[in-house]
Amino acid sequence: MPPQWSHPDGRITLRTLILIRWVAVFGQLATVAFVHLVLAFPLPLGPVLAAVSASALLNVVAMSQRGGRLRLADRDAALYLSYDMLQLTLLLYLTGGLSNPFAILLLAPMTVGAAILSRYSTVLLTGLNLICLTAMALWHFPLPWQEPVRSMAPLYAFGVWLSLSVSALFIAGYVFRVAAEARRFADALAASQVALAREQRLSSLGALAAAAAHELGSPLGTIAVVAKELAHDLPPDSPYGEDVELLQSQVMRCREILADLARKPEADGGDPFERLPLTTLIEAAAAPHRLGHITLTVEPQPEGEAEEPVLRRSPEVIHGLGNFIQNAHQFARRQVTVAAAWDRQSVTVTVMDDGPGFPAHLLGRIGEPYLSVRGERSGQSGHMGLGIFIAQTLLEKTGASVMYGNNKGGGARISVRWNTINAKKED
Numbered sequence: 001m002p003p004q005w006s007h008p009d010g011r012i013t014l015r016t017l018i019l020i021r022w023v024a025v026f027g028q029l030a031t032v033a034f035v036h037l038v039l040a041f042p043l044p045l046g047p048v049l050a051a052v053s054a055s056a057l058l059n060v061v062a063m064s065q066r067g068g069r070l071r072l073a074d075r076d077a078a079l080y081l082s083y084d085m086l087q088l089t090l091l092l093y094l095t096g097g098l099s100n101p102f103a104i105l106l107l108a109p110m111t112v113g114a115a116i117l118s119r120y121s122t123v124l125l126t127g128l129n130l131i132c133l134t135a136m137a138l139w140h141f142p143l144p145w146q147e148p149v150r151s152m153a154p155l156y157a158f159g160v161w162l163s164l165s166v167s168a169l170f171i172a173g174y175v176f177r178v179a180a181e182a183r184r185f186a187d188a189l190a191a192s193q194v195a196l197a198r199e200q201r202l203s204s205l206g207a208l209a210a211a212a213a214h215e216l217g218s219p220l221g222t223i224a225v226v227a228k229e230l231a232h233d234l235p236p237d238s239p240y241g242e243d244v245e246l247l248q249s250q251v252m253r254c255r256e257i258l259a260d261l262a263r264k265p266e267a268d269g270g271d272p273f274e275r276l277p278l279t280t281l282i283e284a285a286a287a288p289h290r291l292g293h294i295t296l297t298v299e300p301q302p303e304g305e306a307e308e309p310v311l312r313r314s315p316e317v318i319h320g321l322g323n324f325i326q327n328a329h330q331f332a333r334r335q336v337t338v339a340a341a342w343d344r345q346s347v348t349v350t351v352m353d354d355g356p357g358f359p360a361h362l363l364g365r366i367g368e369p370y371l372s373v374r375g376e377r378s379g380q381s382g383h384m385g386l387g388i389f390i391a392q393t394l395l396e397k398t399g400a401s402v403m404y405g406n407n408k409g410g411g412a413r414i415s416v417r418w419n420t421i422n423a424k425k426e427d
């Protein structure tokens with residue numbers, strides 16, 4: 001399958017297209033019956049009913065594929081919608097072409113395609129729509145109507161063709177752009193949830209490690225006492241002396257390992273309800289992202305006599321601040337500074353580096369999903385541009401507001417601000 005057809009898949013089920021086609025079939029039959037029986041207009045009933053029957057037959061065949069529950073690939077959905085467009089074109093060709101008031105319905109399959117198909121398929125479907133409109137403008141059966149409105153004036157016919165063609169291009173482009181943006185945000189939010197779940201698992205593992213260190217302390221103490229008594233009671237030349245010494249050394253090693261687990265930041269913050277001073281929280285968020293050649297400085301900047309705030313070590317805050325600090329390390333030349341400012345009304349954490357800063361033409365869009373400045377600055381590629389978006393989304397869940405800018409002396413600046421009320425709720 002060509003790469004243009006392979007993405008994206010599974011955006012619509014066959015059942016949905018079957019339902020839309022059944023609505024179209026019954027609507028076409030009702031229209032034909034009304035025009036032929038009530039208005040008594042002459043129609044080529046044979047070809048018209050054959051075209052409607054073909055759609056009904058296609059639906060019956062499609063329903064046999066797992067009851068229509070099949071999720072369609074991009075190519076298959078495009079082919080189904082192309083058929084609907086061609087079938088409707090045939091009906092319009094038999095009943096007056098563009099002079100038929102229902103000619104505007106030809107935009108419907110293309111609009112559905114623009115909302116669910118890839119760019120490549122949308123362009124092809126829009127091109128097919130323009131071909132169908134042009135063909136109907138040039139060749140069609142006369143409108144089944146009394147004279148003198150049996151045919152349109154050439155200039156008016158051209159106007160109808162032009163309006164429908166422009167509408168097709170505009171609707172396809174507009175709907176595709178809106179649908180694509182909605183899909184990007186949905187995918188990015190899903191990635192945010194994955195990142196949050198990962199941080200929550202890490203926090204749970206830290207709590208489990210701390211609990212294990214605490215619970216295993218007592219049995220290890222008992223084993224150490226028994227081993228010490230055995231060593232004291234054994235004669236110097238006992239063949240079991242080396243085994244007892246090995247047992248004592250391994251007990252001491254287990255104690256050291258558990259003590260190390262209890263001292264790790266992950267264990268200290270494993271409890272999601274444990275609170276830390278602001279500067280300590282920043283140090284915990286920055287710990288996994290430090291680089292040896294970059295200096296990280298945390299600068300407390302209290303205003304007035306306000307005490308340093310205490311915040312909950314939540315996965316959202318740890319991942320969000322950690323991601324901003326990690327990005328600053330990647331772009332910094334020598335120094336990353338994290339300024340922690342607080343007063344009685346707000347708490348602000350500002351991450352600054354001495355790197356090239358954000359590109360001026362993208363500054364207003366920083367924080368959007370799939371917008372990466374890393375490749376532009378470093379010449380690298382393959383970055384999805386989700387890191388900052390995920391960090392911002394997680395921090396905003398805690399009530400923070402995030403602002404981006406550049407320092408006057410160069411380098412990027414990201415400010416995260418919590419109001420005191422929000423910070424208390426977070427506590």
